[in-house]
Amino acid sequence: MDTQHWRSTIAAAQAGDRRALDELVAGWLPLVYNIVGRALNGHADVDDVVQETMLRAVDHLGSLRDPDSFRSWLVAIAMRQIRDRARRRTPDPLDESVSGDAADFAELTVLRLQLEGQRREVAEAARWLDDEDRQLLSLWWLEVAGELTRRELAEAVGISRQHAAVRVQRMKERLETSRGIVRALDGACPDLRELTARWNGRPDSVWRKRLARHLRGCGYCGDTRESVVPAERLLVGIALVPIPVGLTLSLAFGGKTAAAATAAGASVGWSAKVLGALTKPAVAMTAGATIVAGGAYVATQTPDPAPPPRAAVTSTAPTASSAPLPPSSASPTPSPPPSPTRTTKADLYGTVVDAVDRAPDPDTRPAALPHRPETGITSTWGAKAVMQHRGEKVTLSGKGYVLVRWQISPQSRPGQLVMPAWTGLEGRIFHVASGGGRRMDDPVSPTDSSATGMGSTATGYTVLPDGTQQMWQNEYFYVDGTVTLNQNERGADYGVTVFPTTWDAVTKDVTSGPPEGAKRYGLVRDTGQDDTPVPQYVTRETPADPATVPRDSRV
Structure with missing residues (x-):
């Protein structure tokens, strides 16, 4: 926040x-x-x-x-x-x-x-x-x-x-x-x-x-x-240990009596001293404001709200079992892919429809990439932005395609990523494709069966935040307007290189797979419509700390 x-x-x-x-x-x-x-x-x-x-x-x-x-x-x-x-x-x-x-x-x-x-x-x-x-x-x-x-x-x-x-x-x-x-x-x-x-x-x-x-x-x-x-x-970047279920803090229990409050406190193991403070008729603050009995003040760990409906992402690439995430993080359970025979109504533009997915078959060519209008993209960094440190940012303006290329170095500083964020959006932005070559959860070394992507047993692991869409080394976006990409490095050591590109270059990358030497083909996410995925970390606001942009943003 x-x-x-x-x-x-x-x-x-x-x-x-x-x-x-x-x-x-x-x-x-x-x-x-x-x-x-x-x-x-x-x-x-x-x-x-x-x-x-x-x-x-x-x-x-x-x-x-x-x-x-x-x-x-x-x-x-x-x-x-x-x-x-x-x-x-x-x-x-x-x-x-x-x-x-x-x-x-x-x-x-x-x-x-x-x-x-x-x-x-x-x-x-x-x-x-x-x-x-x-x-x-x-x-x-x-x-x-x-x-x-x-x-x-x-x-x-x-x-x-x-x-x-x-x-x-x-x-x-x-x-x-x-x-x-x-x-x-x-x-x-x-x-x-x-x-x-x-x-x-x-x-x-x-x-x-x-x-x-x-x-x-x-x-x-x-x-x-x-x-x-x-x-x-x-x-670096290790998450906070979650609050245990049952740790509940309450002041002034609505319409409950002191006896009821005491019984509630006893159920979670509060001490008599704390219960005495909690059941006072009022807790005064120095500035003169009070929280009185009959009000509500409860902070507790609650289950995560159910995610809003998401639109289907069209792709002809069949899905297969995903490679497991590195053992240093809780692996989110992949959601099963939507049935190809089921029709799902797409949400309007502005809804994040990326979800933790299963790795597609590396030998299957991706769907065709729709060709959106291109008039050119300008960048505040010039031809190429190389952002390696927290706080660096680049603003992109125009109408066309943009490449974000990842360079992750777990051997220098392993840990959990704090993802980059797109802020100050004016217009629209879509996540259109993931490049060919390497998906980040692909095995690092074919000779190291214990190591999967985002690092290895020899160099250490880099871990995506729970629920984050798995990435390729090259990720492609389509911008129609103005948006700023912020480098939020705090945990793992990583850099991103950002520069304008073209539909031809994107198409060549995502279709460059075997037998040209790459490990896998890429993935096309663009449907050509407004139900194409929006980046997970995107907002029209310009927060003081871009790292606080919510994962499932609404734009």
Whole structure:
């Protein structure tokens, strides 16, 4: 969501708009949950600390003078609650219930984000950090993932940026040591098995030091057979861990009585302290606005709404089983192709009709590409725009075809893509074809059966956001008007080259397949009508942050 929208939402919430407050809490609850969950490593107190953080943010929202500082202000509140919880609690080292829950968030991170390989190793290494390091890791993880800035990290910890740099570097060193421990425990070193025979299986600082000493002197455990990728390169672009179903935050339960609210809270495990705050007749904010009993204020994880009807995409290329997505991401379930005998009414122009599809037969020629009028395209970058960094953009104007060529480098920085976005559209734009040669989920190497497209086991994987249309290296669009393409690189390392092209060049590319040497023919998506797909990330607006353009845009 763009900065201007959040600014207006915060102002409305401060003025007492319950719907705006709802949106504010729902929008930022995942960030708070990830900070608290990772800092406490999944302890049973996580829900209480998250609840207390959001309650304090609501209670003091009116004191926030600068809406642009809301995120750093909220993160600072979360860190204070985490530190307050640590001061209040003096765990008994013999209390197994305390340690027994400590692996939860690492497991949640691995399972819910489907992390594999060295990414999984980083998540599990967090269990071996001391509380202070784990608190810092919870912020640094989000900084590397693009959710926080270094300034916000430093403000949340209450130190200067220079001191934050030193603290982060020391934490990273201990994290790398912990990664070595995780790697060694997965190995088969006989000396390590003998050393850990007396270990109860719960990570702690004493055993971290013992195991680290073993690693420094052991030739077997020190023999790393694969290059170790720095943690910051592994974490770039990783998504937030989803809020668990059942974590619900409520204030002023409509017409319910306090007894009913207490019963509702008990069902999700709220503490008595939180329930007491929730069942007050009014929660006052400093600015004087109130949320009174009888109003509604609920932020909860709800199922995704059912997608709107989509138009059929005509193509003569038959479909076959798709290659699986890389194991570092949850593979969205491909939708079955529409039956060729079923007639589906096409939506009017402006509806995204791209869907996660099955890979077509690489040996079957595509449908003919309709020839739309061409009067020429001008570009603010000249003949070719080479965009390799976040924030770069090119504006295209005229009537004709445009090529967007992808260059993805998982060996430099793997992770999840933040897709480019088309903004400021005046007129129309269609996604007309995908070039011949290589689809991004095609196997990278015919000799590596474990590796499928968007990377390999040797170089690391690049992952598309869930639900995103699979791409070819060359993607073609038809522009009739003006539109700006924005490079939103944040996760994986990628670049896009953008330049005007022609119908003849598109046709030649999509039909260049076997036996000319390419791995597959391309795919024609253009029906010649207004039911031709619209790019998934497109808007007529010009948001402050183009990366916030919704995937299923309506233009």
